[in-house]
Amino acid sequence: MEQKYSRNVIITFFMISTFAIGMTEYVVTGLLTQFADEFDVPVSTTGLLLSSYAIGVAIFGPLLRVITIKFSPKPLLIGMMVLFILSNVMAAMAPTFNIMILSRLCSAIMHAPFFGLCMSMAMNISPADKRPAAIAAVNGGLTIAVMLGVPFGSFIGGMFNWRYVFWFIVGIGLIALIGLLIVTPNLKPAEPPKLKGELQIIKNKSVMLVIAIIVFGFSGVFTAYTFLEPMLRYITGFGVTGVTISMLFFGIGAVIGNFASGRIMPYKLTERLISVLIGLAIVLALFTTLIHFSALAFVMAFLFGVGTFGTTPILNAKIIIGAREAPALSGTIAASVFNLANAIGAMIGTGLLQAGAGYTLITLTASAIILFGLFLAYVTNKVEDKTLFK
Numbered sequence: 001m002e003q004k005y006s007r008n009v010i011i012t013f014f015m016i017s018t019f020a021i022g023m024t025e026y027v028v029t030g031l032l033t034q035f036a037d038e039f040d041v042p043v044s045t046t047g048l049l050l051s052s053y054a055i056g057v058a059i060f061g062p063l064l065r066v067i068t069i070k071f072s073p074k075p076l077l078i079g080m081m082v083l084f085i086l087s088n089v090m091a092a093m094a095p096t097f098n099i100m101i102l103s104r105l106c107s108a109i110m111h112a113p114f115f116g117l118c119m120s121m122a123m124n125i126s127p128a129d130k131r132p133a134a135i136a137a138v139n140g141g142l143t144i145a146v147m148l149g150v151p152f153g154s155f156i157g158g159m160f161n162w163r164y165v166f167w168f169i170v171g172i173g174l175i176a177l178i179g180l181l182i183v184t185p186n187l188k189p190a191e192p193p194k195l196k197g198e199l200q201i202i203k204n205k206s207v208m209l210v211i212a213i214i215v216f217g218f219s220g221v222f223t224a225y226t227f228l229e230p231m232l233r234y235i236t237g238f239g240v241t242g243v244t245i246s247m248l249f250f251g252i253g254a255v256i257g258n259f260a261s262g263r264i265m266p267y268k269l270t271e272r273l274i275s276v277l278i279g280l281a282i283v284l285a286l287f288t289t290l291i292h293f294s295a296l297a298f299v300m301a302f303l304f305g306v307g308t309f310g311t312t313p314i315l316n317a318k319i320i321i322g323a324r325e326a327p328a329l330s331g332t333i334a335a336s337v338f339n340l341a342n343a344i345g346a347m348i349g350t351g352l353l354q355a356g357a358g359y360t361l362i363t364l365t366a367s368a369i370i371l372f373g374l375f376l377a378y379v380t381n382k383v384e385d386k387t388l389f390k
Helices: 009-039 050-069 073-092 095-124 130-160 164-185 195-203 205-226 228-236 239-260 266-290 293-324 330-354 358-383
Strands: none
Touching: 009 050, 009 073, 009 095, 009 130, 009 164, 009 195, 009 228, 009 239, 050 095, 050 195, 050 330, 073 164, 095 130, 095 293, 095 330, 130 164, 130 239, 130 266, 195 205, 205 266, 205 293, 205 330, 205 358, 228 239, 228 266, 228 293, 228 358, 239 266, 239 293, 266 293, 266 358, 293 330, 330 358
């Protein structure tokens, strides 16, 4: 079926959708102390709001995509956006911490297949040299959510009540739903995807190495990021305004890192990945030392954002472009693996904090994990099939 709307219009509504989803995923980071007060739980326990979401994405996302693999993309996107809206209504009205966790899991179910469908559709309607940029654009909605949605949510939650944040997300979700109904092309593959063929991805060493980098290296990001807000409050001494500005700086860095990496040509992806991981490891190693100074806290938050989301589109692109045998499943796997890494990182950070570790040990641990990811990236550069990225 011919596209009724331009590539840019379609990708714009994909970005609005991923903005809403990204805000849901990350906004809780700026609200942890408020959840702790509202539900009378320790701050360390509120980290479960991040880890449960990430685990839900990692486990249930691929299952949903496998079950729906022969469905057309457009009705799937619409159905998943409806689920997203309802889950955020549940969050806004949650009477207990357990119901809040349940709402997070309901949102998480649709996250990976939704991102996967959007990224694969954006790639399919783009010329070959624009495919990394198309993937970065879809992911750009999430990074803009980190830049604007998270600090805005922190501010609204701090000045009023965190429940208003989730009602705002519901509103964005409704706008996204209307846009998806109108502009999404009803594209259908020439042949329905076959699950057996898609699962051949596990034999692709290039993709498996990238998955290993994400799981064993990128997880270091969430070891530190999960407790970014408490670190800014307790080490830097920031209140609502300081935390909001720091989150904004993190988000600005995230957007810059994301779109800069989206401009990288496919054959240079691994080389650039190594460079970004080196910078990210250094930032995390120095983080708690330097954020004692207010001005440097903003700088470090910015650099943390650049490094975190400078790696994301590179790794997404390496999976989606490299997994030629799994066009329907590759994007979902990419999103799921990232959230598995997020869950691992959040659990490591939570475990260290509950064991009495300080925030400095948490960020140093995060840096060490990133360095292991750097080692895996170096190995990948030596052994991967370069022809996949030409």
